[in-house]
Amino acid sequence: MNIPELLTELQAYGLRLEGFSDKGGRRGGAGPTDHKAVRLGQATIMVPVHTVASLRSPYAAEEPNILGVSKLFKNEEFVGTIVFPKQPRFYSYATSDGVPFWKIAQLHSHNVLATTVLQNCVRYGDKSTSCQFCAIGESLKQKRTISYKRPFQLAEVARAAVELDGIEQFVITTGTPPTPDRGAKVLCESVKAIKAVVNLPIQVQCEPPADFSWFNRLKLAGADALGMHLEAVEDHVRKKIMPGKAEISVSYYMEAFKAAVAVFGRGQVSTYLLAGLGDSQEALVQMSRELVQIGVYPFVVPFVPVGGTPLENHPTPDKDFMQRVLAQVGSLIAEGGITSTEMKAGCAKCGACSTLKSFEQMTKAVAVA
Ligand code: SF4
Incomplete structure (x- = not known):
């Protein structure tokens, strides 16, 4: 093997x-x-x-x-x-107002700092709207995080994580607030504060805002890359798995992607596609093809059922299914010239939640040989 x-x-x-x-x-x-x-x-x-x-x-x-x-x-x-990478040194410290750094942001993989700015979501907690795979409220319930990470707290953690642990990028996601910016405003405030104290590449992640001028504002605030996550692609899967989010149509996402690529550049905008939720291999590959064409990196990730969510007993995707999808999507990405290494920041650059990166690299190696 x-x-x-x-x-x-x-x-x-x-x-x-x-x-x-x-x-x-x-x-x-x-x-x-x-x-x-x-x-x-x-x-x-x-x-x-x-x-x-x-x-x-x-x-x-x-x-x-x-x-x-x-x-x-x-x-x-x-x-x-x-x-198993060791616990980072910054976990031993706390913010100037006394919150342990590990409650503000966590080490992902070995060199990525990650946080969820708003640990609440307008859709969470209501069966008719919540994404069935999401556990955004769990860590808050268990007091392992706080509901809102203030800009100065994020800045303090980011600086310490860079200085003490050599962190190379920051991935900042957010639960969706009940406002038309869909989280872009808190992301702008967070990025501005972090960039004022440390030069760290940042990817922000939110739902497509109602007004696409937020993309410019995020870029001006200092965001280097943007993620807007489709998660599932076929209509029946979207409606079943994420009934609230499915009200934002795939075509609206595509419009948002195009507007975001115009601001951040080809290959600096990405989306998650969770394989194993019910989308067919063909649907995932076809959507990935369309995304690559417009300059969006389709980060295909195997769905992992999380304890405490409605999908906790959902089966994980078959490994052969994953291999087939990843091999095809990896080729599309390599051929489209928007590889993870070119990305300034983000989950696709980190690549720890999917082996897609290695399939992308295999295609490049074959092309060179
Ligand atoms: S790919 Fe996974 S580990 Fe890496 S930053 Fe994204 S969520 Fe974290």
Whole structure:
């Protein structure tokens, strides 16, 4: 099995942590969650470790040694060694008003700072509107975060994370407030404050605002890249999985993408596509083709069911399905010349929640050979 295949299987099945004294990892929050960062060779990926599916995974890791090195087994057979990145140093500090830094922003992968500015969403908590996969309220309920991260708090954490841990980019997402800017305003305020104290590439993520002039304002505030997440693409899947968000049509997203690419540039705008929610391989690939054509990076991620959400028992996508989708989308991205390495900041640049990056690189390697 080659490395991209092994990484894809790990993300699809998850990982059992055998005899770990501290299982750690990030739980709850917006977007993919219940993962732990794992380094295998040169790649760092987020692997599900707290999900129902991961308890049945054929993959298991032993308690790591003091350096974070652990043995990986598949069906009890030794596969190789993996590394669990250490807890970052900035986690030991607090903001000037006394909030622990780890409640403000978290380390993702090994070099990305990530936060959810507004830990509430206009759609969350109501079955008829909420996205069925989302756990944005969970970490707040468990007091592992605060509901609103103020601009100065974000700036203090960002500076410390760069100085103490060599963080290379900041991904800032938000729950959607009940205003037509759909979160763009708090993102502008956050980015401005961070850029005033530290030169760190930032990707902001929100729903498409009602007024596209917000893209200019975000760029002027200092945002380097933008994510607006479709999550699912076929109508029936969108309505079933995210009934509230599905009211924003795919064609409106496409208009927003075009306007955003005009501001941020080709390859600096991206979207999440969660594979495994019901969209067919053809639909995911066709949507990715259309997105690449207009300069948007389709970040295809395997859906991971999160505990405490309505989809917690939803099956994870089949690994062969993931391989087929990722191989095709990876080729489209490489051919379209909007690769993750060219992106200034964002999940696609980080690449830890999907093995898409390695498929993109395989296409480039074949083209060069
Ligand atoms: S891909 Fe995005 S969500 Fe996943 S670890 Fe990286 S920054 Fe975090």
